[in-house]
Amino acid sequence: MDTTPLTVDQIRQAPKALLHDHLDGGLRPATIVELAADQGYTALPSTDPAELGTWFAQSADSGSLERYLETFGHTVAVMQTREALERVAAECAEDLAADGVVYAEVRYAPELHVDGGLSLEEVIESVLEGFRRGQDRAAEQGNTIRVGTLLTAMRHAARSREIAELAVRYRDVGVVGFDIAGAEAGYPPTRHLDAFEFLQRENSHFTIHAGEAFGLPSIWEALQWCGADRLGHGVRLVDDIRGVDSNGSVDVxxxxxxxxxxxxxxxxxxxxxxxxxxxxxxxxxxxATHPIGLLRALRFRVTVNTDNRLQSQTTLSTEFAKLSEAFGYGWDDLQWFTVNAMKSAFLPFDERLALINGTIKPGYAQLKWAI
Known part of the structure; x- marks a missing residue:
């Protein structure tokens, strides 16, 4: 059996599904520079796109979630107008489609984009319009993608019920779910229990960032108190599996x-x-020691995602290529991750099934036969 790692170029041809991608973490550096100039924002560390991209990656590579989150001050600062939000959303859809993503759920916090005078509704409508434009432009380039949005509430703030109500209000026009994000420590998901109970009563979908920088209690609260449909990250779940050594390896x-x-x-x-x-x-x-290897071997419902493409200088194809190199994953593994993602998407069942059987499985079959 060929164990040569798959390359980014090879993987880019595969139809992929993405569930965890932040809109304000995926801007093109050149776009940040241009928007900053248009809006008179002068705090950028560099106005050279290449240097700025490097700065984001280096600043985010700190080993601290709190420091990582500080880099968003610059991206959010230039996303305060209708035009900026539409442009960023449109480019996001185009970039994901060019990477072979056929379905994506992109999240953002409307409350972070009102400093320029926009209402929460205007923020949401601008982003939805941007995604519509981006999907159309991607189709013109021969890349089909469907984008749904997740409305995020900041866990240190107190607007989660309001954002949850907006997620329900706009759920028939492109908003597919709700999320809370931000620093986990000190801000447990139960602070927003009212929002989650409202969403459950409204038969709405939501995910919760949990088990990233904080441990098992965060995951437990997200599931057993709040009723999350999915877990954002969930890395620390490995702490509840005995037999794992310091390198993350285990006899399955x-x-x-x-x-x-x-x-x-x-x-x-x-x-x-x-x-x-x-x-x-x-x-x-x-x-190489990421818990994803263990959790995949134990057949948890694992999906692979980008989180913040700007800060991590990554794409979904790049993430898959890194996993292929680290764990020897081939096309069958990548299809497994992708089908997991589509099964878990906040879309109606028949629409998920249509993408799995009509696009994803045929796409991978074609790639496997081409080898």
């Missing part, structure tokens, strides 16, 4: 799952894992 046949990890696997709760980002924030020590 001898692995002992605790009550929480067993529950997550038994219930097929999706894990939105973001390997490169997790290494940058210190949630994992390296790609």
């Amino acid at each position: 046949s001898a692995a002992e799952l605790g009550r929480l990890s067993s529950y997550v696997r038994d219930k097929r709760i999706p894990l939105e894992m973001c390997p490169s980002s997790n290494v940058q924030t210190g949630a994992a020590s390296s790609i």
Whole structure:
């Protein structure tokens, strides 16, 4: 059997699904520079796009989630007008489609984009319009993509119920779900229980950032108190699996799952894992020791994601290529991750099935036959 790692160029041809990507973490450096000039924002560390891209990557590569999050001050600062939000969303759709992503859920926090005078509704409508434009432009270039948005509430703020209500209000025109994000430590998901209970009553979907910088209690609260459909990251779930050594390796046949990890696997709760980002924030020590290898071997509902393409200088194809090199993954593994993502998407069942059977499986079959 050929164990040569798949390349980024090869993987780019595969139809992929992405569930965890932040709009304000995926701007093109050149766009940041141009928007800053248009809006009179003078705090950028560099106005050279190449240098600015390098600065974002180096600043995010700190081993600290809090320091990583500080880099968003610059991207959010230039996303305060209708025109800027539409442009960023349109370019996001085009960039993902060019990477072979056929379905994406992109999240952002509307409350972070009102400093220029926009209302929350105007922010949401601008982003939705941008994605519509981006999808159309991608199609003109021969790349088909469908983008749904997740409205995020900041876990240190107090607007989660308001954002949750907007997620329900706009769910028939492109918003597919809700999320909370920001520093985990000190801001447990139960602070926003009112929002989650409202969403459950409205039969709406939501995911929660949990188990990234904080441990098992964050995951437990997200699931057992808040009722999350998916877990954003969930890396620290590995702390509930006995038999794992300091390098993250384990004899899978001898692995002992605790009550929480067993529950997550038994219930097929999706894990939105973001390997490169997790290494940058210190949630994992390296790609080779990332818990995704263990969790995939134990057949958890694992998905692969980008998190923040700008800060991590990555694409979904790049993430898959790194995993292929680290764990020897081939086309069957990549298809498994992709089908997991589509099964877990916040789309109606028949629409998920149509993408799996009509696009994803035929696309991978063609690639495997071409080898």
